[in-house]
Amino acid sequence: MSVEKYQGIIPAFYACYDDDGNVSAERTKQLAKHLLDKGVKGLYVCGSSGECIYQSKEERKLTLESVMSVVKGKLTVIAHVACNNTADSRELAAHAESLGVDAIAAIPPIYFHLPEHAIAQYWNDISAAAPNTDFVIYNIPQLAGVALTIPLLKEMLKNPRVIGVKNSSMPVQDIQLFKDAAGPGHVVFNGPDEQLVSGLAIGADGGIGGTYAVMPELYLAIERLVKSGDMAKACEVQYAADRIIYALCACHGNMYAVAKQVIKLRTGIDCGSVRKPLAALVPEDMAQIEKCRAMIDEAVRKYA
Numbered sequence: 001m002s003v004e005k006y007q008g009i010i011p012a013f014y015a016c017y018d019d020d021g022n023v024s025a026e027r028t029k030q031l032a033k034h035l036l037d038k039g040v041k042g043l044y045v046c047g048s049s050g051e052c053i054y055q056s057k058e059e060r061k062l063t064l065e066s067v068m069s070v071v072k073g074k075l076t077v078i079a080h081v082a083c084n085n086t087a088d089s090r091e092l093a094a095h096a097e098s099l100g101v102d103a104i105a106a107i108p109p110i111y112f113h114l115p116e117h118a119i120a121q122y123w124n125d126i127s128a129a130a131p132n133t134d135f136v137i138y139n140i141p142q143l144a145g146v147a148l149t150i151p152l153l154k155e156m157l158k159n160p161r162v163i164g165v166k167n168s169s170m171p172v173q174d175i176q177l178f179k180d181a182a183g184p185g186h187v188v189f190n191g192p193d194e195q196l197v198s199g200l201a202i203g204a205d206g207g208i209g210g211t212y213a214v215m216p217e218l219y220l221a222i223e224r225l226v227k228s229g230d231m232a233k234a235c236e237v238q239y240a241a242d243r244i245i246y247a248l249c250a251c252h253g254n255m256y257a258v259a260k261q262v263i264k265l266r267t268g269i270d271c272g273s274v275r276k277p278l279a280a281l282v283p284e285d286m287a288q289i290e291k292c293r294a295m296i297d298e299a300v301r302k303y304a
Contacts, residue, residue: 005076005102006163006187007205008041009219011212012049013067014260017272023059028066030269031213035075038216041206042076043067044166046092047105048143049210049256052080054275057088061095068099078136078166078208082106086122090129097130105136105166108146116152127161135161139178140168140191148174150181157182166208167191172198179203193219193245197238200226211245214259214266215296217304218244240299247292253281258289265293 013035016027035043045067046052046060055063064079071077079101081092093104106126108119127135137156141147148165156162165178168191178188179202190199193209196219200207212219218241225234248258257280260271273280281289 003187009223010042010044010208011035011040012044012047012210014049014213014271015051023062025066028063029070032067032070036071040216044078044208047080051275077101078103078105080105086125089126093126093129097133103134103136104130105138107138107144110144120155124159134163136166138166153181164188172202175199175204176202194242196222197234214262217300221303237303244295251285251288253285254278257281261289262293
């Protein structure tokens with residue numbers, strides 16, 4: 001199987017709402033076009049950054065349809081389709097395949113701690129609903145409450161559609177373990193934005209990240225510098241990105257609300273707010289948001 005289309009910088013796509021809090025097809029298309037123009041490798045749609053667990057199936061379908069109408073054939077698109085039941089997940093998987101996405105992805109079922117054979121069945125049932133589409137395992141144990149193990153990964157690799165792992169666990173070592181277990185022809189994505197340099201250095205094929213969309217220029221610079229062997233400069237850019245991430249997290253509003261407002265200030269694209277129970281911005285956040293914008297603009301001028 002070809003893995004080249006998965007190697008690179010893939011922003012996790014933000015949910016785009018209108019002023020009434022409904023998913024906006026028009027705003028979704030504007031953000032997709034913006035990221036396409038920035039030169040990223042692909043988009044990861046309807047994942048954590050897309051607030052998927054707070055959206056209906058219909059809203060997630062609308063988001064993916066809107067993205068695909070802009071970027072189909074121009075970017076790699078991975079659609080996260082997991083819901084907290086198999087039937088809805090399979091419906092979204094079939095819908096994603098009908099739109100021609102490159103891959104679907106899924107977290108494990110959350111809340112109930114299921115045995116590994118049940119998790120494998122859940123993922124394989126989802127994959128079976130999109131039998132002609134690659135499948136990416138999404139490992140984010142700090143939120144899902146379930147960690148991908150090597151035995152579970154090896155069980156899933158019996159499914160020929162499994163292309164690899166989006167690894168958002170914090171230990172960089174996990175990337176090495178998953179790469180070694182999966183072998184050639186499979187990919188492992190670095191998930192934690194704060195460790196992209198570390199992830200790429202230990203073997204990650206690319207990155208999927210929740211702050212990539214607000215400052216894609218910096219992550220593209222990191223990838224370019226790592227590829228060229230300039231690790232000292234790559235680390236310098238990583239530290240700058242990390243300082244920005246910490247600043248984005250220093251508001252009353254949820255980080256994604258902050259990131260969307262920064263995008264609005266930088267580009268004019270209005271992605272709306274976030275969906276409750278995620279916290280919206282308050283007026284007192286604006287000074288910090290302006291600081292974040294200035295930090296990003298300065299880093300982009302310096303490194304991009």
